[in-house]
Amino acid sequence: MLVVGTNGNLYGTTEAGGAHGSGTIFEITPAGLLTTIYNFCSLPNCNDGQFPSGLALGSDGNFYGTTMFNGARLSFGSVFGITPAGKLIMLRRFCSESHCTDGANPLAGLVQGRNRNFYGTTQAGGANETSCLQGCGTVFKITPSGQLTTLYNFCSQADCFDGEVPMGTLVLANNGDLYGTTEAGGVNSQCPLGGCGTAFKITPAGQLTTLYSFCSQTDCSDGDMPFAGLVLATNGNLYGTTRYGGTDSECTASPFTGCGTVFALSRAVKPFVQTLPGFGTVGAEVGILGNRLTVATSVTFNGTSATFTVKSPTLIFTNVPTGATTGYVTVTTTNGTLTSNVPFRVMQ
Numbered sequence: 001m002l003v004v005g006t007n008g009n010l011y012g013t014t015e016a017g018g019a020h021g022s023g024t025i026f027e028i029t030p031a032g033l034l035t036t037i038y039n040f041c042s043l044p045n046c047n048d049g050q051f052p053s054g055l056a057l058g059s060d061g062n063f064y065g066t067t068m069f070n071g072a073r074l075s076f077g078s079v080f081g082i083t084p085a086g087k088l089i090m091l092r093r094f095c096s097e098s099h100c101t102d103g104a105n106p107l108a109g110l111v112q113g114r115n116r117n118f119y120g121t122t123q124a125g126g127a128n129e130t131s132c133l134q135g136c137g138t139v140f141k142i143t144p145s146g147q148l149t150t151l152y153n154f155c156s157q158a159d160c161f162d163g164e165v166p167m168g169t170l171v172l173a174n175n176g177d178l179y180g181t182t183e184a185g186g187v188n189s190q191c192p193l194g195g196c197g198t199a200f201k202i203t204p205a206g207q208l209t210t211l212y213s214f215c216s217q218t219d220c221s222d223g224d225m226p227f228a229g230l231v232l233a234t235n236g237n238l239y240g241t242t243r244y245g246g247t248d249s250e251c252t253a254s255p256f257t258g259c260g261t262v263f264a265l266s267r268a269v270k271p272f273v274q275t276l277p278g279f280g281t282v283g284a285e286v287g288i289l290g291n292r293l294t295v296a297t298s299v300t301f302n303g304t305s306a307t308f309t310v311k312s313p314t315l316i317f318t319n320v321p322t323g324a325t326t327g328y329v330t331v332t333t334t335n336g337t338l339t340s341n342v343p344f345r346v347m348q
Contacts, residue, residue, distance in 0.1 A: 001029075001109075003057045004277050005084055006347060007102055011063055013052040021065070022050035022259055025082055037086035045071055048088055049078045053111030054169065055172055059116050059345060064091075066106040066120060076104040076125070076206075079118075079142055091146035100125035103138040108169040108229060110142075112206055114176050114343070117141050120149075121166035134152060136164035137182070139202055151206035153268075160185035162210055163198035168229015170202075171238070174272040174341040178202050179193060179211075181226040186213030188224075189303045196245070198225035198237065198277040199265055210264060220245035223261035232341070234290045234314075238265040273331050273338045279345035286344075288316040288331060295334040301344060302327025320346060 002010040008347075009026045018024035022041035028034045031125045049067030056064050063082050070078045076095035082088045083112050095104045103122030110118040118141070125135040136155035142148045154164045156161030170178040178201070185195035196215035215224040221243030230240045242261045244251075251259035273290040280286055288299065288308075293316050299308045301324035308318040315329065329340040 001054055003055050003063070005063075006061045006279060007084065009056055011057075013054055013065065015051050015053070015279075017320070020046075022046060023052045025052065025055070025065075025086070027084070037084075038082060038088055040067065041335070046075075047071060047093075048090065048183055052080075053107060055082075056110045056112055056118065058112055058118075059343075060144065064110050064112070064118055064144070066109060068105050068107060072074045074231065077106050077122070078099060079106075079120070079148075081144065081264065084224070084305045089316060091144075091268065092142060092148050094122060095125060095189060100135055100308065101127050101153075102148060103140055104135065107167060111170050111172050111178065112342075113141075113172060113178070117143050117204075119170050119172075119178055119204075121168075121170065123165050123167065125181075126150070126155075128135060128153050128155040132160075132164055136160065136185070139166065139170070139178075139180075139206070139208070141204070146217060151204075152180060152202060152208050154185065158193055161187050161188065161213075162208060163200060163290060164195065167227060167241075171230050171232045172341060173232060173237070173269040174339055175269055176204055178204070179230050179232065179268065179300070181229055181240060183225050183227065186210070186215075186217040188213050190220075191224050197226045197242070199226065199230065199240070201268075215245065219247075221247050223263055224258070226263075227260075232269065236267050236269045236270055236271045239263070240265075271338060272341045275329050275340055275344050278342060279347055281347045282320050282322055282324060284320050286318050286320060288318060288329065289314060290316070290331060290338055292333060292335055293331065296331050297334060298330075298332040300330045300332075301325075301346070302329075320344075 019039040020041035025038040049070040051068040104125030126138040139152040164184035186198040223245035225243040245258040276287040306321040
């Protein structure tokens with residue numbers, strides 16, 4: 001997935017390729033001019049990481065991400081920061097603690113929370129080695145300076161009812177909570193990996209709630225082994241995919257059956273609005289996505305009123321007003337108030 005930098009260009013990663021075959025970070029202009037700004041495995045023994053998994057734009061204008069491996073023997077992955085000019089900063093190498101209790105081998109990127117810390121998952125490692133061969137995975141918090149805190153160790157419940165092997169980048173809701181999926185675990189054990197996967201919510205303090213255990217319907221018609229994380233829509237629904245399961249019996253890749261599903265978890269959070277882009281200078285045009293916006297009565301940027309035009313029930317156009325400061329965008333309608341899920345950053 002690409003992210004928009006503060007200069008209006010797009011930034012992303014390739015999992016492999018580049019000068020050393022271990023992945024790259026690139027910048028591409030809206031006109032299609034591509035520049036590779038970093039080649040992984042540029043340091044001796046690949047100590048800068050291998051096989052990155054996407055980028056998140058930080059509030060400081062730098063990008064942050066993870067690599068699945070790092071080191072000459074493929075090691076256990078890392079968290080890094082990188083400037084738009086391509087200066088890489090190593091924030092954390094996983095398995096820095098005995099038995100990898102701090103996690104290992106992240107498969108997904110990061111998301112920045114309201115407190116400016118970043119949140120992510122590792123698919124292995126953690127405190128529960130007895131349930132999984134190399135640990136069942138973790139949810140972690142890391143500061144922009146690299147201080148890591150493990151918020152949750154999967155397989156903390158009997159028979160891994162809370163899930164194991166988290167997959168996909170976490171998504172941040174407007175209530176500050178985070179949502180994600182695990183590929184295995186859950187209360188339904190008929191899948192070969194000992195559980196068919198879960199969807200979960202976790203607070204920034206580390207309190208985890210399982211929202212759904214897959215394969216809860218006959219013949220796993222609801223899907224099993226969720227893959228690629230979740231997407232949060234402005235109507236409050238979560239959307240995702242499963243690798244297997246569903247009602248189509250043509251796919252029989254034993255021991256898994258079914259061709260996979262696209263699913264929705266309805267009303268997981270309160271409806272909200274999303275700004276496109278998430279930053280801008282005073283006077284810049286900004287799109288606001290949401291629902292039932294035709295009855296909008298006001299738009300504010302961190303309390304500063306803005307003029308606006310309703311284009312459709314799901315889209316408003318506005319401009320960053322004079323005097324606006326960094327903070328949340330609010331749309332007031334005759335049905336209630338909608339707030340952005342992340343702060344809008346006013347650029348100087």
